[in-house]
Amino acid sequence: MDTEEFLRRDHFASLLGIELFEAENGKARASLKIGEKHLNGLNMAHGGAIFGLADLVFAAASNSYDRVAVGIHADIYFLRPVRKGEVLTGEASELSKSDKLATYAIKITNDQDELIASFRGMVYRKKESLERKS
Amino acid sequence: MDTEEFLRRDHFASLLGIELFEAENGKARASLKIGEKHLNGLNMAHGGAIFGLADLVFAAASNSYDRVAVGIHADIYFLRPVRKGEVLTGEASELSKSDKLATYAIKITNDQDELIASFRGMVYRKKESLERKS
């Protein structure tokens, strides 16, 4: 499945305004420009928005093999505050993959290539193919 | 700060459609009805939407003492799939609080009171008061 198709199906990614650039062989990359709608009461990007970007990259990477992968755990360290106007990029790498489980690390960086957040997640890989879900 | 004021300031919570019912003394409770916009490509609620609810409850609980608290780490176990139409409730309890750090556990349950997700997060407590941020 190509990245356009992935985003078309993923309503939450559209709601947030995430752009997905790559999703294959366990890798994925996406970006998000932080706008008014992503801010919390302290005028910083909401942890949920940063997590949302990481989670989308995680989903794209783990589902890039055309087998349904569902997230079972994720965690995130928030390393720097993010303000309106910053463009964040999330990039996934695959730490492990077996028949049933796979683990991914996602780095979130800003325009200055500073590390904003460090995310890791694990999926359970089902038997069904992704195509059967369309 | 009351819950209405908290939500008015939190744009991301509005974007998601979260309702906040309680936020005081380290406790907080909020809910989210899963709609079309929260779904991923598999037609289940996006991990990011469930995390978003948990994260808002976490923020509300940790900022309920009128001192600015910023999230430094969070993790979530996704225990059951969630479908469109389900109403999720998030409830925080405080595991620890010292001058600088505090830790919260947030349970996400569905209408049938089944445990959907289990979230924990830690904040760094700044010296500034929340009121100075308005």
Add this chain to the structure above:
Amino acid sequence: MDTEEFLRRDHFASLLGIELFEAENGKARASLKIGEKHLNGLNMAHGGAIFGLADLVFAAASNSYDRVAVGIHADIYFLRPVRKGEVLTGEASELSKSDKLATYAIKITNDQDELIASFRGMVYRKKESLERKS
């Protein structure tokens, strides 16, 4: 398998000096008296020793159904420092269990019943029975 048998097989638990009191139906309880050998360079109980107790309780709870369960993820919040002479107790509760996966929360408390650490872990449940491993 009874708790005595479980400990007899678990060399690492013996090395640490852990006592296991209960292990059935997804629950388990064990204790550890912090001695000289558990201290780090700051004269506090090593994070690894506290984790070790939690991990043993996690293993006992998740393997209490006579099917082999292997840990795939665990995390721990260290909430209070622990000194020599304190007796720690770890107690597991089961957050979820499906055919393949199960999740546990383990609370570590001290003699004064203060929460010392909060641990959660997830296992992959294999098809093999525990008895075939002996």
Add this chain to the structure above:
Amino acid sequence: MDTEEFLRRDHFASLLGIELFEAENGKARASLKIGEKHLNGLNMAHGGAIFGLADLVFAAASNSYDRVAVGIHADIYFLRPVRKGEVLTGEASELSKSDKLATYAIKITNDQDELIASFRGMVYRKKESLERKS
């Protein structure tokens, strides 16, 4: 403080049999040969032993600046089973460091340079110098 001195003070590292090779500027490296005493009831290296190695590397890296750093959170993904006789190496890199907080990633690999476990941890950095603790 040199690595020999660090290990001399750390009783738990001695109990496990960990060797520390490097600890400076937020980096650290150590190894552990898995023996009988590190095994669980399934004859695999105990999660607690693998965590113990990672935690020691984490402590050595975070305390390499001569200011006391105490672990507040850690999590670990167990990616491959480990058997008796394998030599594990743990290596830390620093993800972030501010005045009060710092975050580290620790990779655990085996003799074949396969990734065994992926650990991350966060410390709170106290004002006291390490030397005052001796």
